[in-house]
Amino acid sequence: MAPASSKPLTLSLLGKLSLLLKLLVIAPPTLLINNLRCHLLALFRGASLKYYTLCAFNKFGLRHLTPLQLQHMKPPTIVYYKSWVRKQSIAAIKRLSTSNGTPKPEDLVLSELKVDIETLPDGASSLLWLGDRTKAKKVVLFLHGGGYAIPMLPGHINWCYRAYLLASPGDVAVAILQYTLVPHGQYPTQLRQAAAGLSHILSSGVKPENIIFGGDSAGGNLTCSLLSHLLHPHPDAVPITSLARPVAGAFLVSPWVSTNTSTASYKKNNGIDMLSTATIDTACGHLLPKDLTEEDKAWVMPVDLPQERQEAWFEGLDKVVSHVYITAGEQEVFLDQSVQLADVFKKANNNGRLDVKVEVMKSEAHDWILLEGENGHDGDATRRMRGWVKGLWGFK
Ligand SMILES: *[C@@H]1O[C@H](CO)[C@@H](O)[C@H](O)[C@H]1NC(C)=O
Numbered sequence: 036m037a038p039a040s041s042k043p044l045t046l047s048l049l050g051k052l053s054l055l056l057k058l059l060v061i062a063p064p065t066l067l068i069n070n071l072r073c074h075l076l077a078l079f080r081g082a083s084l085k086y087y088t089l090c091a092f093n094k095f096g097l098r099h100l101t102p103l104q105l106q107h108m109k110p111p112t113i114v115y116y117k118s119w120v121r122k123q124s125i126a127a128i129k130r131l132s133t134s135n136g137t138p139k140p141e142d143l144v145l146s147e148l149k150v151d152i153e154t155l156p157d158g159a160s161s162l163l164w165l166g167d168r169t170k171a172k173k174v175v176l177f178l179h180g181g182g183y184a185i186p187m188l189p190g191h192i193n194w195c196y197r198a199y200l201l202a203s204p205g206d207v208a209v210a211i212l213q214y215t216l217v218p219h220g221q222y223p224t225q226l227r228q229a230a231a232g233l234s235h236i237l238s239s240g241v242k243p244e245n246i247i248f249g250g251d252s253a254g255g256n257l258t259c260s261l262l263s264h265l266l267h268p269h270p271d272a273v274p275i276t277s278l279a280r281p282v283a284g285a286f287l288v289s290p291w292v293s294t295n296t297s298t299a300s301y302k303k304n305n306g307i308d309m310l311s312t313a314t315i316d317t318a319c320g321h322l323l324p325k326d327l328t329e330e331d332k333a334w335v336m337p338v339d340l341p342q343e344r345q346e347a348w349f350e351g352l353d354k355v356v357s358h359v360y361i362t363a364g365e366q367e368v369f370l371d372q373s374v375q376l377a378d379v380f381k382k383a384n385n386n387g388r389l390d391v392k393v394e395v396m397k398s399e400a401h402d403w404i405l406l407e408g409e410n411g412h413d414g415d416a417t418r419r420m421r422g423w424v425k426g427l428w429g430f431k
């Protein structure tokens with residue numbers, strides 16, 4: 036497949052002007068229409084209206100801004116990670132020193148956070164740690180989404196803190212993978228970096244049964260590629276040979292695993308979801324070379340393969356992972372592909388050794404757990420994720 040494209044890698048003056056124009060001219064009417072449509076559809080369908088304002092806002096950004104314009108508006112992943120950790124820990128230390136009741140467990144966790152970055156061998160990716168990796172018994176490798184175009188968002192780091200660190204304070208550390216975004220790198224760069232991250236965690240002595248990994252949207256795509264890599268080592272990525280037993284779990288939130296934009300859930304949810312046919316067609320254009328072979332498809336968009344090939348590809352998954360958790364919203368365009376992926380996992384491994392949990396929630400559209408995190412909430416999707424982790428590792 037094509038390596039990094041030859042497009043300019045920083046936002047040009049023209050790109051900045053066009054961003055300004057889009058924000059001034061396209062944004063106001065689009066936001067108004069998106070908000071009306073998202074809220075009315077949610078209302079008619081009897082879904083809770085919570086988070087649909089943010090959904091409508093993201094719908095504008097994802098549809099109208101280019102990857103470089105999106106990156107221009109958000110701090111890079113590492114910069115945001117450092118500022119979040121510093122801000123949260125200072126605030127928690129302050130709350131602990133001024134409160135005279137019993138300290139809140141949340142504040143104890145936050146007050147101990149430290150910036151801890153391990154650069155991976157390629158020098159362009161790294162593990163950004165939340166929690167003390169020298170003491171934690173369990174590790175979550177987190178692969179954030181954002182179409183491979185957007186850096187990690189506040190919602191991602193809030194989600195990691197709430198769903199994993201608080202699942203059993205002191206016992207879990209999260210390694211957020213900072214990876215190369217498009218157009219700076221295309222497939223298989225991100226897979227190579229995710230494999231390097233997992234390999235690093237394993238070689239530092241963490242046992243497979245103490246590891247889970249996963250992510251949302253494009254991070255779900257990357258999770259799926261990483262599972263494939265454990266099954267059939269990708270020639271360009273570091274082989275993971277130290278896997279004596281399956282990893283404990285993998286989670287895929289609204290995973291992006293197909294380029295097919297004409298399924299029923301696209302038709303039904305184009306208007307309400309933050310993603311749409313137009314967004315995904317454009318994004319696939321940014322991300323994927325035109326001439327995908329069958330082999331490439333298995334790696335990148337497994338649900339585009341014929342059914343039997345999909346099952347053959349994922350056969351043996353039970354030997355590399357014990358629990359899989361796939362979530363999707365009834366109001367999202369990726370609903371069909373998420374459910375289809377779960378079905379393929381189950382059919383290809385129906386020996387009872389692989390536990391596949393699928394949740395489709397009525398009020399949710401794409402990536403709801405992220406939107407809860409963006410709002411700083413411990414919402415339903417966040418609580419369900421925390422529950423899954425607690426159950427899997429036997430936390431009280
Ligand atoms: C899926 O994942 C690969 C990386 O493994 C990425 O390069 C590819 O573009 C992804 N596909 C889409 C449409 O996100």
Ligand SMILES: *[C@@H]1O[C@H](CO)[C@@H](O)[C@H](O)[C@H]1NC(C)=O
Pocket residue numbers: 295296297298299339
């Ligand atoms: C996309 O999905 C629709 C509906 O399931 C199906 O009829 C169509 O054949 C699919 N297209 C491709 C290219 O797989």
